[in-house]
Amino acid sequence: xxxxxxxxxxxxxxxxxxxxxxxxxxxxxxxxxxxxxxxxxxxxxxxxxxxxxxxxxxxxxxxxxxxxxxxxxxxxxxxxxxxxxxxxxxxxxxxxxxxxxxxxxxxxxxxxxxxxxxxxxxxxxxxxxxxxxxxxxxxxxxxxxxxxxxxxxxxxxxxxxxxxxxxxxxxxxxxxxxxxxxxxxxxxxxxxxxxxxxxxxxxxxxxxxxxxxxxxxxxxxxxxxxxxxxxxxxxxxxxxxxxxxxxxxxxxxxxxxxxxx
Numbered sequence: 001x002x003x004x005x006x007x008x009x010x011x012x013x014x015x016x017x018x019x020x021x022x023x024x025x026x027x028x029x030x031x032x033x034x035x036x037x038x039x040x041x042x043x044x045x046x047x048x049x050x051x052x053x054x055x056x057x058x059x060x061x062x063x064x065x066x067x068x069x070x071x072x073x074x075x076x077x078x079x080x081x082x083x084x085x086x087x088x089x090x091x092x093x094x095x096x097x098x099x100x101x102x103x104x105x106x107x108x109x110x111x112x113x114x115x116x117x118x119x120x121x122x123x124x125x126x127x128x129x130x131x132x133x134x135x136x137x138x139x140x141x142x143x144x145x146x147x148x149x150x151x152x153x154x155x156x157x158x159x160x161x162x163x164x165x166x167x168x169x170x171x172x173x174x175x176x177x178x179x180x181x182x183x184x185x186x187x188x189x190x191x192x193x194x195x196x197x198x199x200x201x202x203x204x205x206x207x208x209x210x211x212x213x214x215x216x217x218x219x220x221x222x223x224x225x226x227x228x229x230x231x232x233x234x235x236x237x238x239x240x241x242x243x244x245x246x247x248x249x250x251x252x253x254x255x256x257x258x259x260x261x
Contacts, residue, residue, distance in 0.1 A: 012234040017045035018054040018067025019137065020168020021089060021185075022223055024192030025254040026067060032250060033241045040234050047167050051137050055081065058228050064235045066226035069137040080229030086243055087256040089188035090207040091141050091221040092199035096176050101125075104201025111148035113182070114156040121180060130174050130183030131162050137221075138168070138184040145219055172197060186221045188255035209257040220260050223251075 016026060023046060030042045049057055051070050057063035059079050072083045093110065095102045101123045105113065112118045113127065121127050132138040134157045143150045156162070163178075165171040168185065172195050175181045182200070187207055190197045199207040202219070211217035225239055241247050 012039060012232065013041040013043065014064045014232075014234050014238055015043045015045060015057075015062065016065045016067065017049040017057060017063055018065075018226075019051045019069035019221075019223075020048040020171075021069065021189040021221060022067035023048050023169070025188055025251055025256065028192065028254065029242055029247055029250050030238075032246060033238055036241065037234075037237060040237070042238070048169065050167070052135075055226055058226055061228075064227070064232065065238070066224075068224040068226050069221050070140075071222075071224060072226065081226055082229075083224040083226045084239075084243075085222050085224050085259045087223040087251050087258065088212065088220045088260040089186045089223070089256045090199065090209065090212045090217060091138075091219040092185055092187055092190075092207045093182060093202065094172075094175055094185040094190065094197040094199055095182045097196045097198045099180065099198075102182075102198075102200060104204065104206070106203050107146050108148065110202065111146065111152040114142070114149065114152035116155070116159065126180045128178050128181045129156070129162060130171055130178070130181050131156055131159075131164050132171060132184065133164050133166065138171075141219070141221060142184055169193070186255070188221075188223075191253075191255035209252070209255065212260070213257050222259065223256065 027044055051068040054063055054066035055068055055076055058066045058081060072081055102121055109118060119127055139153060143153045163174060165174050168189055171183055172185055172189060175183045176196050205211055205217045207217050212220055227235055
């Protein structure tokens with residue numbers, strides 16, 4: 001848990017959490033915001049509560065802001081929540097930087113990796129797949145990559161002996177630590193947390209904000225700001241800063257691009 005505060009003796013407080021890819025950037029934004037906002041304290045709750053968990057936190061009154069990688073469901077909207085899409089980061093397949101021979105795969109090859117048909121890297125070394133829980137937003141994003149990937153993920157989540165780290169940070173740590181590992185992540189996470197990972201090209205296109213923005217790299221992870229029906233003044237001020245020119249400078253330097261359709 002990161003606890004940030006201004007120097008004021010008595011402060012309004014905010015609690016924030018969300019999808020793991022947002023935690024690094026939001027810490028940087030929070031520190032910059034507090035320089036302009038005496039009288040406010042911010043807690044960034046860690047480990048990351050995830051999109052669904054943090055939305056439940058807003059509904060229950062534990063959190064003021066959820067940073068979600070998905071839009072609200074109908075039942076969440078019925079609770080009076082609102083969501084604004086403010087940014088997008090490339091959704092990537094990553095491996096360790098130390099895995100120097102790995103550069104990328106075709107989408108067809110990627111589906112064969114997730115079904116277990118391909119089990120080695122091009123140099124013949126073992127490829128170790130790091131998966132996420134079946135209901136995680138990363139798993140949903142993998143399914144959406146192609147019809148073949150949708151079927152491959154059904155096979156993958158049923159495999160035995162596969163690691164299922166609970167959070168984005170746990171997954172990134174395992175991808176970096178386990179020899180030959182590969183798994184899903186986001187450009188924002190590896191940049192903002194300085195992870196020793198690299199994104200793999202898919203169908204010859206290297207993930208970047210620029211290739212995503214141009215539509216050459218089509219796989220993206222959105223960032224929604226979710227609040228309750230009666231956000232506090234401190235919440236409104238923080239969101240105004242987050243979506244300001246200064247907030248956008250921070251997000252863009254951390255691997256986020258503009259909201260995509």
